[in-house]
Amino acid sequence: MGGVKAVILVGGPSKGTRFRPLSLDDVPKLLFPIAGKPMIYHHIEACSRVKGITEIILLGFFPENQLSAFIEQSQKELNVPIRYINEVKVLGTAGGLSRYREQILQGNPDYLFVLHSDICCAFPLEDLLNFHIKHKRICTIMGTRIQKEYANQYGCLIRDENTAELIHYAEKPETFVSDMINCGVYCISPSFFDIMAKTTKDLQESLQNVTLDSYPEITKKGFEQGRLRLEQDIFVPLAGTNSIVVYPYVGFWRQIKNAGSPVYCQELYLSHYAKTKPELLAKGDNIIGNVVIHPTATVDPTAKIGPDVYIGPNVKVGKGVRIFHSIILDETEIKGHACILYSIIGWRSEIGFWARIEGVPNYTPFLYSQDKRKGITIIGAGAQANGEIIVSNCIVMPHKQLDRNYCNEIIL
Structure with a gap:
């Protein structure tokens, strides 16, 4: 049969808190809308355009019923087979x-x-793919360069500029290693599975005889639980063995970790749409810059929308409303003259007349910064903000009633 397949590692319900309060609704993180499409749709759509693609596999441990409707719809829309493999337990990347x-x-x-x-x-x-075929290695990592001061928050790559070979790999090193980081996109040959199995076997034997200080990136506990990490457990020992090359990607890239990062990522996707899919963007005298508005949304012609805004299904936007750099989720109502800036308004929420909901943008590659003075304001599902109040740089749990001004708070 031959051809090309794609495997998208989707993980599962997180035990962490970084995507709260958005993860507290019934929508899995990978289906959260960014630029009008579920987060994972952008991956699938890109895979579907590859010549010779035969199947796209989603691999993770979400309950299958949470993804089945999305998979069925995407298969029909993109005309490509999509299959979900449900991991029996957490196994690692x-x-x-x-x-x-x-x-x-x-x-x-x-x-x-x-x-x-x-x-x-x-x-x-x-x-x-063409780069991978040209260099004839078992694995190609897509890497990109970012500002030096943020590089150690990611997997760092040292690449031979003449041969493209991966010489050294360090996952989130304590000191500076390289400004080229791992993008989390790979092309592999089937023989990579054999090398992965051999590497795993060798590491298991090594861990029986040496202290973990010899392999600081690798945890014996993880091996005992059957977990295996692609980056730390496979790439680290394979670096410098002439098995992996690095494709230098020049373009936008961000990681989607915390609840505010979809706003920054949306701006990148919308800018990309303006060049590649301008037909997806809204038009009108009240539209500024790149905006996506769902056809079922109702937006008063006196409202000013944009730049970098998504307005979801069945949203109602009243007279004189101002929205920019924000995501407004399904069935929310924004009443007259309210102002929404750098915010995500959760499903079925209500923002009162003349209310002001605003975040403080933090444009860095490392999107889950500890700087509590800066951040996207997140309003959880079903919350209500009274009229004429100001909510600035806050995280609001679902179904809360906001009846006064708030600033730099987590509202539980």
Whole structure:
């Protein structure tokens, strides 16, 4: 059969808190809308455009019923087979690939893409595939350069500029290693599964005989629980063995970690739409810059919308409303003359007359900064803000009633 497959690592319900309060609703993080489409849709749509693609596999441990409707709809829209492999337990980014090797390699694909779901970029998959074929290694990592001061928050790559070989890999190093980071997008040959199995076996034997100080990135506990991480457990020992090359990507890239990051990622996608899919953007005298408005939303012609705004299904926007750099989710009502800036307004919420909801933007690559003075304001699902109040740089839990001014608070 041959051809190309894609595996998107979607993970599962998080035990952490970084995507709260948005993760407290019934919508899985990977289906959260960014620029009018579910987060994972951007990956799938890019994969569907690759010549010779035979199947897209979502690999993770979300309950299958949470994804089935989205998968069915996307298959029809993009005319590409999509399958969900439901992990029986948390196996890690490489553990799932190893466990379901036979299912993934059904049909004997010539090449496979592996993508993390929590990233935002242009996904130049055709170029990545051509680079992988040209260099004839078992794995190609897509890397990009960012500001030096943020690099150690990611997986850092040292690349031979002549051969493109990965010489050294360090996951979130304590000191500066390189300003080229791992984008979380890979192209692999089927033989990578054999190398991954051998590397795993070698590491398991090594961990029986050496202290963990020899492999600081690797945890023995993880191995004992059957978890295997692609970056730390596989790439670290394979670096410098002439097995992996790095494709230098030049373009926008962000990681989607905390609840505010969709606003920044949306701006990047909307700017990309303006160049590649301008038909998706709203037009009108009241529209400024790049905006997506769902056809079922009602927006008063006196409202000013944009730039960088998404207005979801069945949203109502009243007279004189001002919205920019924000996401307004389904069935929310923004009443007359309210102002929404750098915010996400959750599903079925209500913002009163003349209310002002605003965040304090923090434009850095490391989107889950500890700077509490800056951040997107997040209003949880079903919350209500009274008229004429100001909510600035706050996180609001679902179904809260806001009846006074708030600033720099978490409203439980």
